[in-house]
Amino acid sequence: MIGEILSGVKCTSKLLSVLLAVSLGTISITGCSGISYSSKYSVSSSPADNRNDQIYPTFASDLCVVDSDIADSDVSLSEQASAGLFDLNKKETLYAKNVNMQVQPASLTKVMTAYVALKYGTLDQVLVAGSDVYVTESGAQKINLKEGDRMTLDQALRLLLIYSANDVANLIASNVSDSIEGFVTLMNMEAKQIGATNSHFVNPHGLTAEEHYVTAYDMYLIFNAAMQYDTFSEIINMTEYSTSYLDSKGNTQEVTVANTNAYLRGEQSMPSGVTVIGGKTGTTSAAGHCLILLARDVSGNPYISVIMRDTDSGALYNDMSSLLNEIVG
Numbered sequence: 367m368i369g370e371i372l373s374g375v376k377c378t379s380k381l382l383s384v385l386l387a388v389s390l391g392t393i394s395i396t397g398c399s400g401i402s403y404s405s406k407y408s409v410s411s412s413p414a415d416n417r418n419d420q421i422y423p424t425f426a427s428d429l430c431v432v433d434s435d436i437a438d439s440d441v442s443l444s445e446q447a448s449a450g451l452f453d454l455n456k457k458e459t460l461y462a463k464n465v466n467m468q469v470q471p472a473s474l475t476k477v478m479t480a481y482v483a484l485k486y487g488t489l490d491q492v493l494v495a496g497s498d499v500y501v502t503e504s505g506a507q508k509i510n511l512k513e514g515d516r517m518t519l520d521q522a523l524r525l526l527l528i529y530s531a532n533d534v535a536n537l538i539a540s541n542v543s544d545s546i547e548g549f550v551t552l553m554n555m556e557a558k559q560i561g562a563t564n565s566h567f568v569n570p571h572g573l574t575a576e577e578h579y580v581t582a583y584d585m586y587l588i589f590n591a592a593m594q595y596d597t598f599s600e601i602i603n604m605t606e607y608s609t610s611y612l613d614s615k616g617n618t619q620e621v622t623v624a625n626t627n628a629y630l631r632g633e634q635s636m637p638s639g640v641t642v643i644g645g646k647t648g649t650t651s652a653a654g655h656c657l658i659l660l661a662r663d664v665s666g667n668p669y670i671s672v673i674m675r676d677t678d679s680g681a682l683y684n685d686m687s688s689l690l691n692e693i694v695g
Contacts, residue, residue, distance in 0.1 A: 474648040483538050527646065
């Protein structure tokens with residue numbers, strides 16, 4: 367829980383420096399093992415402290431490439447779907463269908479949001495909700511943040527990636543940059559820098575908007591980039607999360623959320639010989655049903671799999687299992 371907040375400083379879009387003066391208490395969280403543990407972060411921590419280059423050396427080196435569909439008769443996707451399976455160690459594309467087709471990403475957008483936040487923010491940065499935190503779209507996932515609510519970036523990232531809270535995406539964006547619009551500018555700039563040149567973002571949460579699109583291949587690039595941060599890799603593996611934050615009056619607000627990933631919840635069986643580490647789900651009427659995953663084979667080799675625009679939840683997980691079977695093939 368956040369202790370006494372002495373002061374918090376919002377980063378500008380130039381992000382030439384990050385100045386924080388906060389005193390943080392202990393945040394209690396529950397991970398995939400069901401064991402509660404505490405995590406403290408020093409006020410001197412920096413974004414670079416969170417890098418995970420040795421675990422995922424593929425970033426900023428050779429990447430999987432694809433210039434045409436790579437089909438397999440054992441994987442049968444709907445005509446409008448796009449999908450890819452990428453071997454990170456061998457830098458090989460094992461399967462590809464419409465991977466360069468521009469589609470709505472829904473909440474897979476939040477992978478890019480997390481990447482930008484981890485690059486430009488600090489985990490112990492205190493975020494304060496402004497008037498732009500509210501999400502009014504009917505049925506949108508949220509934790510009902512209100513103006514003046516406060517939590518750390520570390521807490522917010524967990525609520526963003528585990529529960530896919532759209533109001534938390536707004537909270538992160540408006541605090542890591544000088545505005546939501548400024549943060550979106552960073553998203554587009556960083557997308558180009560990692561090679562995701564066929565994508566364009568207009569918001570940090572992925573709710574349907576014109577000119578908001580990605581490709582399956584770009585999502586592989588974005589997810590691969592996010593995995594250089596061990597906090598990201600830790601969070602996507604969590605099945606649930608409990609925490610406390612402060613409202614505008616200093617009262618404690620408790621929240622417990624469960625992962626939206628059916629593999630991690632045990633509602634979908636993993637293919638034999640494959641372990642799903644975690645990932646991100648996304649669903650809107652415009653985007654269809656989307657899922658991106660990190661998985662490992664029995665030797666621990668990592669793979670990224672992604673499906674966009676599937677027809678329904680059942681088809682999405684059945685198709686993803688078929689795709690993951692290509693790993694052991």
